[in-house]
Amino acid sequence: MRTVRRALVMVLLSAVLLTPGAARAGEQATAVVTAADAWVDYGKVGRIRVTVAADGATPTGEVTASLGDRVLGSGDLEDGRAVIEIPARALPPHTTPYELTVSYGGDATVPSGTDTAALKVRRGRVFVWAIVTPRRLAVGEDRVTAVVEILNNDGVPRSGVVTLSAKGAGSRSAAIQGGRATLRLPPFRSTGEKKVVVRYGGSSLLRRARVVYAVVVVGSPRETWVPRVRRARSAIQGNRSALKRPFIS
Numbered sequence: 001m002r003t004v005r006r007a008l009v010m011v012l013l014s015a016v017l018l019t020p021g022a023a024r025a026g027e028q029a030t031a032v033v034t035a036a037d038a039w040v041d042y043g044k045v046g047r048i049r050v051t052v053a054a055d056g057a058t059p060t061g062e063v064t065a066s067l068g069d070r071v072l073g074s075g076d077l078e079d080g081r082a083v084i085e086i087p088a089r090a091l092p093p094h095t096t097p098y099e100l101t102v103s104y105g106g107d108a109t110v111p112s113g114t115d116t117a118a119l120k121v122r123r124g125r126v127f128v129w130a131i132v133t134p135r136r137l138a139v140g141e142d143r144v145t146a147v148v149e150i151l152n153n154d155g156v157p158r159s160g161v162v163t164l165s166a167k168g169a170g171s172r173s174a175a176i177q178g179g180r181a182t183l184r185l186p187p188f189r190s191t192g193e194k195k196v197v198v199r200y201g202g203s204s205l206l207r208r209a210r211v212v213y214a215v216v217v218v219g220s221p222r223e224t225w226v227p228r229v230r231r232a233r234s235a236i237q238g239n240r241s242a243l244k245r246p247f248i249s
Contacts, residue, residue, distance in 0.1 A: 029054035031113035033063070035102035039120035042093045042205055043154025046086035048073075048117050052104050053080055059110040065100045065117065067091070072100065086119065088154065093123045093205060123202065126158070127151040128211040130198045136216050137188060144169065144185045144215060150176060150200055160203040166196045166215075188217040 032053045040046035052059040064074040065084045072090055075082035084102070091098055097118035106112035130148045137144065144166065150158045158176055164183035165171035168190050174181040188194060194215050202208035 029057045029110055031059060031104055031106065031110045033102060033104050033113040033115040035065075035100075035115040035117035037097070037118040037120075039097075039122060040086070041122050041154075042124040043088055043152065043156040044124075045088050046090075046119060046121070048084040048086065048100065048102065048119065050075065050077075050082045050084060050102055050104075050115075051080060052077055052082075052110070052113065054110040057109045059104065059107060061105055061107045063102060063104050065102050067098055067100055077104075089156070091119070091121050093121050097121075123207045124152055124154055124156045124205055126200060126202075126206050126209045128162075128198055128200050128209045130211060130213070132196055132198075132213040132215065134215070135213075136218065139191050139217050139219055140187050140189065143187055144196055146183050146196070146198055146213075147180070148183065148198055148200075149180045150206075150209075151179075152206060156205050158203075158206065160206070161201045163199045163201065164196065165199070166194050168194060168217075191217045191219050193217075 034051045034053070036049045038046060038048055048065050050063045052063065059080050060077055062074055062076055063082050063084060065072050065086065073084045073086045075084040097120040100117045100119055102115045102117050104113045127150075128148065129151055130146045132144060132146045134142060134144070144164070146164045148162050148164070150160075150162070152158060158179040161173050161175055162181045162183065163171055163173045164185055166185055166188070169185040169188045172183045172185055174183050185196070194217055196213045196215055197210060198213070199210040200206075200208060
């Protein structure tokens with residue numbers, strides 16, 4: 001009977017030792033840390049997704065992302081997964097991705113581990129908004145004026161140069177002050193519909209952007225105000241017609 005028991009014990013031990021990935025009693029499972037590459041626009045929060053796996057155990061604890069000795073963010077594992085948030089404006093835009101070290105500190109059953117993740121920080125997005133006047137001009141006399149504002153929703157400082165240009169009227173440039181600039185083109189030298197382009201050249205923190213407006217250049221100053229007079233007359237006639245209608249209570 002003792003011989004049979006000994007044989008059964010040996011069989012069980014052999015099965016445990018020969019099973020792939022099985023951890024022996026008192027030993028820690030091997031941790032496999034996987035961090036995904038990511039990108040972020042400057043001014044927004046970046047996110048690094050991390051997975052920590054181990055044979056026969058579910059890792060718990062914290063993972064961190066760092067650049068050199070500087071810790072940028074951390075996250076708690078849940079079912080072996082975590083998202084590390086990188087604070088907005090923590091890293092400036094760069095032509096090449098930052099290589100971050102993602103570290104797992106381990107727990108009672110799973111040892112520590114590391115991986116690397118590439119974080120690409122792009123320049124922030126902007127929107128160009130402008131008031132362009134007048135929209136109807138006399139050739140050789142009237143000049144287009146644009147009041148331009150560069151908009152960014154993430155609080156990134158706005159700087160750089162804005163250019164106003166149109167075929168037949170040349171171009172003008174001005175530096176942004178407080179996110180705004182006012183520009184004025186020379187008179188147009190030909191008639192017809194013209195495209196007025198407002199360009200923002202970007203900065204070290206913000207991307208380039210542009211917006212296009214249409215204006216009409218006519219042959220004489222009279223052609224610029226005649227349509228306005230006609231619209232005014234139509235409005236007056238409409239008001240007179242309304243006054244002639246009987247009032248019904």
